[in-house]
Amino acid sequence: EPEVTQTPSHQVTQMGQEVILRCVPISNHLYFYWYRQILGQKVEFLVSFYNNEISEKSEIFDDQFSVERPDGSNFTLKIRSTKLEDSAMYFCASTVRTSGGGVGFGPGTRLTVL
Amino acid sequence: RKEVEQDPGPFNVPEGATVAFNCTYSNSASQSFFWYRQDCRKEPKLLMSVYSSGNEDGRFTAQLNRASQYISLLIRDSKLSDSATYLCVVNTGTASKLTFGTGTRLQVTL
Numbered sequence A: 001e002p003e004v005t006q007t008p009s010h011q012v013t014q015m016g017q018e019v020i021l022r023c024v025p026i027s028n029h030l031y032f033y034w035y036r037q038i039l040g041q042k043v044e045f046l047v048s049f050y051n052n053e054i055s056e057k058s059e060i061f062d063d064q065f066s067v068e069r070p071d072g073s074n075f076t077l078k079i080r081s082t083k084l085e086d087s088a089m090y091f092c093a094s095t096v097r098t099s100g101g102g103v104g105f106g107p108g109t110r111l112t113v114l
Numbered sequence B: 001r002k003e004v005e006q007d008p009g010p011f012n013v014p015e016g017a018t019v020a021f022n023c024t025y026s027n028s029a030s031q032s033f034f035w036y037r038q039d040c041r042k043e044p045k046l047l048m049s050v051y052s053s054g055n056e057d058g059r060f061t062a063q064l065n066r067a068s069q070y071i072s073l074l075i076r077d078s079k080l081s082d083s084a085t086y087l088c089v090v091n092t093g094t095a096s097k098l099t100f101g102t103g104t105r106l107q108v109t110l
Helices: none
Strands: A005-006 A010-012 A019-024 A032-037 A043-050 A055-058 A064-066 A075-079 A088-095 A107-114 B005-007 B011-014 B019-025 B032-038 B046-052 B055-057 B060-065 B071-076 B083-093 B098-100 B104-110
Touching: A005 A088, A010 A019, A010 A032, A010 B032, A019 A032, A019 A088, A019 A107, A043 A064, A043 A075, A043 A088, A075 A088, B005 B083, B011 B019, B011 B055, B019 B083, B032 B071, B046 B060, B071 B083
Parallel strands: A010 A107, B011 B104
Antiparallel strands: A005 A019, A019 A075, A032 A043, A032 A088, A043 A055, A064 A075, A088 A107, B005 B019, B019 B071, B032 B046, B032 B083, B055 B060, B060 B071, B083 B098, B083 B104
């Protein structure tokens, strides 16, 4: 069964640096998402992406964040200037449709900001 | 009021026990409901969708009460491998944005 994949599995960066987290959604899926989970807290929605544009974003997804689907297969999340509080697990997800079914999540990228 | 509220637990039960988890949600416009399972430091994995008529998948039974905005999960004949955090998840219908509860931790022991 096809799965969402994410790279890297763990990223360590210095505060203020830019990071790019990468995801390869399932190939026939049309809707893509990023979620994050700070250690010990709940999973939180960041952004949804459809038809090459953001369809919805949360308050967390401020100007420091951006998403892109550069080549029709990858889906990236960029954090321009990382803060300590950006340390979290970042999960990519995709789905073929928006109603009814749940989404499948990738294994996550653990981001540690020092 | 939290959007999705769950008892964090932990629930410590012996193998073979039946355990039930409850969840309430605040947005009456919510359209789809799910239980996900999350193992420590892993991604959430879809356990089952929840339908108004109630649905069962093996040892797992899910119920939804739209009037009370209440969702439940029943696990029968608990196995050691059921030990995990169970996440109540609600889709508010906008572009499949999922809202997660904080999860209920289950520990099944010998």
